[in-house]
Amino acid sequence: MNPVTTEEEHLCEECGKSLFGRSDKRFCNDGCRNAFNRKKRDAQREKETQDMPAVFRIIKNNYEILKRYELYTLEQGEKKFVRRYELEKQGFHFGYCTSANKVNSQDTWLYCFELGYLESGPSTVYLKYEEYKRR
Incomplete structure (x- = not known):
């Protein structure tokens, strides 16, 4: 018999691995956090460049x-x-x-x-x- 879990599984926003620890944790390690933020910043710069006359x-x-x-x-x-x-x-x-x-x-x-x-x-x-x- 499988135990019923009421807790939703949290995944790393960058690589999708399961997260353990704090409930508000978003990334599994610093590398994933840095990669996520770098992609976000690059996308923002690209959008700014496209919007620029x-x-x-x-x-x-x-x-x-x-x-x-x-x-x-x-x-x-x-x-x-x-x-x-x-x-x-x-x-x-x-x-x-x-x-x-x-x-x-x-x-x-x-x-x-x-x-x-x-x-x-x-x-x-x-x-x-x-x-x-x-x-």
Whole structure:
């Protein structure tokens, strides 16, 4: 004869194993808890990215690409030279920026926040870091 149990069996929310111990326990171990929270956080970030207007995603992507060049290490006024195709290959969109600074009749520095780029000819781009200020 099987004993009648009035207690409902609790399962780990991540892996589905039976839980023992406290009645409010949700996970069988720290690994499952961390994996569950990581998936939840990743899903939330993905949703935020999908809800973000396309122009914001493009500017964020441009900024992330420029950050890879470690422009923060440059001295004030120093520039870094890169080929246009290198940026394009990484998905950089030249038409999107957060501000612009016309320095003379021919040159206009475009910025993604504090990271600037100047197209100098069809295949040359100069990059620089400039502390963010009103332009």
